[in-house]
Amino acid sequence: xxxxxxxxxxxxxxxxxxxxxxxxxxxxxxxxxxxxxxxxxxxxxxxxxxxxxxxxxxxxxxxxxxxxxxxxxxxxxxxxxxxxxxxxxxxxxxxxxxxxxxxxxxxxxxxxxxxxxxxxxxxxxxxxxxxxxxxxxxxxxxxxxxxxxxxxxxxxxxxxxxxxxxxxxxxxxxxxxxxxxxxxxxxxxxxxxxxxxxxxxxxxxxxxxxxxxxxxxxxxxxxxxxxxxxxxxxxxxxxxxxxxxxxxxxxxxxxxxxxxxxxxxxxxxxxxxxxxxxxxxxxxxxxxxxxxxxxxxxxxxxxxxxxxxxxxxxxxxxxxxxxxxxxxxxxxxxxxxxxxxxxxxxxx
Amino acid sequence: xxxxxxxxxxxxxxxxxxxxxxxxxxxxxxxxxxxxxxxxxxxxxxxxxxxxxxxxxxxxxxxxxxxxxxxxxxxxxxxxxxxxxxxxxxxxxxxxxxxxxxxxxxxxxxxxxxxxxxxxxxxxxxxxxxxxxxxxxxxxxxxxxxxxxxxxxxxxxxxxxxxxxxxxxxxxxxxxxxxxxxxxxxxxxxxxxxxxxxxxxxxxxxxxxxxxxxxxxxxxxxxxxxxxxxxxxxxxxxxxxxxxxxxxxxxxxxxxxxxxxxxxxxxxxxxxxxxxxxxxxxxxxxxxxxxxxxxxxxxxxxxxxxxxxxxxxxxxxxxxxxxxxxxxxxxxxxxxxxxxxxxxxxxx
Numbered sequence: 001x002x003x004x005x006x007x008x009x010x011x012x013x014x015x016x017x018x019x020x021x022x023x024x025x026x027x028x029x030x031x032x033x034x035x036x037x038x039x040x041x042x043x044x045x046x047x048x049x050x051x052x053x054x055x056x057x058x059x060x061x062x063x064x065x066x067x068x069x070x071x072x073x074x075x076x077x078x079x080x081x082x083x084x085x086x087x088x089x090x091x092x093x094x095x096x097x098x099x100x101x102x103x104x105x106x107x108x109x110x111x112x113x114x115x116x117x118x119x120x121x122x123x124x125x126x127x128x129x130x131x132x133x134x135x136x137x138x139x140x141x142x143x144x145x146x147x148x149x150x151x152x153x154x155x156x157x158x159x160x161x162x163x164x165x166x167x168x169x170x171x172x173x174x175x176x177x178x179x180x181x182x183x184x185x186x187x188x189x190x191x192x193x194x195x196x197x198x199x200x201x202x203x204x205x206x207x208x209x210x211x212x213x214x215x216x217x218x219x220x221x222x223x224x225x226x227x228x229x230x231x232x233x234x235x236x237x238x239x240x241x242x243x244x245x246x247x248x249x250x251x252x253x254x255x256x257x258x259x260x261x262x263x264x265x266x267x268x269x270x271x272x273x274x275x276x277x278x279x280x281x282x283x284x285x286x287x288x289x290x291x292x293x294x295x296x297x298x299x300x301x302x303x304x305x306x307x308x309x310x311x312x313x314x315x316x317x318x319x320x321x322x323x324x325x326x327x328x329x330x331x332x333x334x335x336x337x338x339x340x341x342x343x344x345x346x347x348x
Numbered sequence: 349x350x351x352x353x354x355x356x357x358x359x360x361x362x363x364x365x366x367x368x369x370x371x372x373x374x375x376x377x378x379x380x381x382x383x384x385x386x387x388x389x390x391x392x393x394x395x396x397x398x399x400x401x402x403x404x405x406x407x408x409x410x411x412x413x414x415x416x417x418x419x420x421x422x423x424x425x426x427x428x429x430x431x432x433x434x435x436x437x438x439x440x441x442x443x444x445x446x447x448x449x450x451x452x453x454x455x456x457x458x459x460x461x462x463x464x465x466x467x468x469x470x471x472x473x474x475x476x477x478x479x480x481x482x483x484x485x486x487x488x489x490x491x492x493x494x495x496x497x498x499x500x501x502x503x504x505x506x507x508x509x510x511x512x513x514x515x516x517x518x519x520x521x522x523x524x525x526x527x528x529x530x531x532x533x534x535x536x537x538x539x540x541x542x543x544x545x546x547x548x549x550x551x552x553x554x555x556x557x558x559x560x561x562x563x564x565x566x567x568x569x570x571x572x573x574x575x576x577x578x579x580x581x582x583x584x585x586x587x588x589x590x591x592x593x594x595x596x597x598x599x600x601x602x603x604x605x606x607x608x609x610x611x612x613x614x615x616x617x618x619x620x621x622x623x624x625x626x627x628x629x630x631x632x633x634x635x636x637x638x639x640x641x642x643x644x645x646x647x648x649x650x651x652x653x654x655x656x657x658x659x660x661x662x663x664x665x666x667x668x669x670x671x672x673x674x675x676x677x678x679x680x681x682x683x684x685x686x687x688x689x690x691x692x693x694x695x696x
Contacts, residue, residue, distance in 0.1 A: 002376070003376060003379075005376065005379040005380075007379070007381055009578075010378065010379050010380060010381055010382065010578070010581065011379060012379055013376075013378050013379060017378070018373055021369070021373075025366055025369075028350070028351060028353065028361075029536075030358065030361050030365070030535070030536035031351075031353040031355070031358050031359060031360055031361060031536075032353075032358060033355055033358055033661075034358065034537065065414075066413075066414035066415075066418070066577075066580075067414075067577045067578050067579075068577075068578075069560050069576070069577030069578070070414070070560075070561075070577070072560070073559060073560055073561075099560065102558035102559070103558070180578060182578060187378070188377075188378035188379075188580075188581060188582040189382065189578040189579065189580060189581050189582075190538050190539075190578075190579065190580030190581070190582065190583065191538075210450035210451070211421060211450070212417050212418075212420070212421060212447065213418075213421075228417070229414075229415045229416075229417030229418070230357075230358070230415050230416075230417070230528060230530060230537040230538075231415075231537065231538065232414075232536075232537060232538030232580060232583075233358065233536060233537050233538070234536040234537075234538065235538065235580075313381075
């Protein structure tokens with residue numbers, strides 16, 4: 001039985017992924033040199049489509065890494081001059097804090113509870129997580145505006161791993177942002193996307209970090225539509241094709257659908273006696289990662305849905321058996337989400 | 349027109365790649381969580397098949413990175429305690445030397461000319477390149493034995509990027525070895541394979557490097573058939589399937605065919621007035637990367653072959669227009685190589 005994956009990434013593949021892969025095989029994209037003009041055309045196409053899709057301001061650049069985890073490390077190496085301040089609501093924000101610490105940075109941690117309090121920080125680098133995939137907490141767009149206003153001199157970094165393009169982000173409020181393709185782009189894992197502006201690049205140039213994947217090296221190669229080492233060429237090609245499909249459809253349509261599906265899921269879970277929504281503050285409930293506490297554990301729920309061919313996520317770490325996490329990505333159709341909600345409603 | 353890529357990687361895809369990809373889509377490998385049992389089964393299958401294919405001694409471990417370039421960096425961070433000695437014949441050996449320097453190591457460089465001289469080194473880490481893809485120089489198996497004998501206390505690292513499984517390597521002579529899948533495994537780029545023994549792991553444990561991709565972290569996760577961050581799951585799956593196909597065929601058969609195709613290519617090039625073999629010492633001529641100087645530049649040759657649907661490599665860097673490089677990987681059939689040799693013979 002063909003399953004539908006509502007797991008919070010890797011997740012369901014985008015509708016058009018398989019067709020684009022077939023075309024890639026026909027065009028022998030898996031065999032072309034990453035130093036060829038063919039590759040440069042692919043690189044330029046993909047970065048242009050991403051820029052258009054996310055409505056990036058002109059001074060913002062798009063480069064590639066292996067994963068969002070790698071970009072935590074590259075951020076610590078290239079963008080945190082001395083100190084970083086991490087505002088976290090769960091495990092992934094916390095992991096970035098740990099990476100900064102591992103690289104010898106002076107770090108500060110603020111745990112977000114029910115409500116986010118915009119804060120003036122002394123750090124030269126501020127890390128926010130637009131959508132905390134482990135807990136289902138989502139920042140409000142106003143949070144970014146307020147943080148920028150209070151901290152005009154700091155670099156602001158935004159984890160958008162499970163956010164865009166399902167959620168709209170105003171990139172002019174941040175200097176660095178990163179994601180991986182196995183979430184909202186509906187692709188197999190193995191590619192991270194790093195978006196940086198001129199301020200971030202300037203800091204990185206001053207720091208002079210010497211990794212093959214330093215930000216200056218990534219930018220220097222991107223200037224030629226190239227990468228410092230042999231990248232995941234196929235995923236860069238497929239990302240460009242999927243971003244093009246999404247541009248054709250329009251971000252507004254994708255986000256309206258995301259909102260509709262999220263409302264349906266929250267309504268279903270809130271009105272069911274077996275569940276309680278995990279995030280109490282309504283405007284911080286994630287549109288892309290819906291999390292609920294299960295009054296009697298998630299075991300029977302996961303099994304029941306799995307028998308119907310629907311795979312949802314268990315809770316993260318300590319909540320492994322007590323929560324469910326449901327991904328609501330652009331690859332999940334309205335019909336699939338409606339079927340999932342029916343199945344949830346009919347849980348005994 | 350479907351082309352045949354004889355480029356030295358990315359190159360022609362292995363015969364069975366497309367079929368395995370179709371099966372991966374059917375089994376939804378692109379959607380499974382890298383923290384699931386399904387992934388652990390894939391990880392175990394792939395590392396087991398690689399171990400069997402390369403005849404790895406029992407204490408040797410297989411872990412994954414994004415590329416061979418990343419493994420240069422991880423080697424510098426985890427395995428070079430103080431000093432490294434790089435024996436190089438071309439650009440890729442030289443790049444590893446530069447990476448070690450960038451990470452603050454005391455480095456020494458020995459340029460190999462026509463013949464390799466086994467040397468006793470004072471360094472704690474010795475870097476050799478089994479097959480230098482930029483020049484077509486290949487070490488003889490005896491070189492490894494001699495280096496090990498002269499340097500019993502140093503860690504010996506072997507770049508096998510374009511070597512295995514086309515060329516046989518005795519892994520008991522080295523402590524660390526690395527490759528990427530877009531060469532002899534005939535796969536799209538985006539995955540590096542790192543092979544280490546217990547001595548290498550012990551050094552890395554002592555160094556206590558704190559990257560998310562430190563060797564101790566890679567090993568700790570591999571103990572559970574996992575990876576520290578979301579990897580290129582699809583490529584790990586496909587690598588396992590292709591390694592399984594190669595095991596079924598047998599390393600001996602693959603290497604006999606590699607030798608036959610190499611002999612044919614060298615014979616064709618040596619007897620043609622337009623070419624001169626780039627490596628003068630016969631036993632250092634690569635079996636997998638055949639390099640020749642072109643008396644009148646490579647422009648017309650590349651064009652002529654391209655019109656026939658055969659894409660071969662140009663020379664590397666300074667030799668870009670004056671040499672050709674022809675990959676002879678397991679994905680290149682005898683028939684394809686024979687057709688290429690016919691086309692080379694008929695060059696005006």
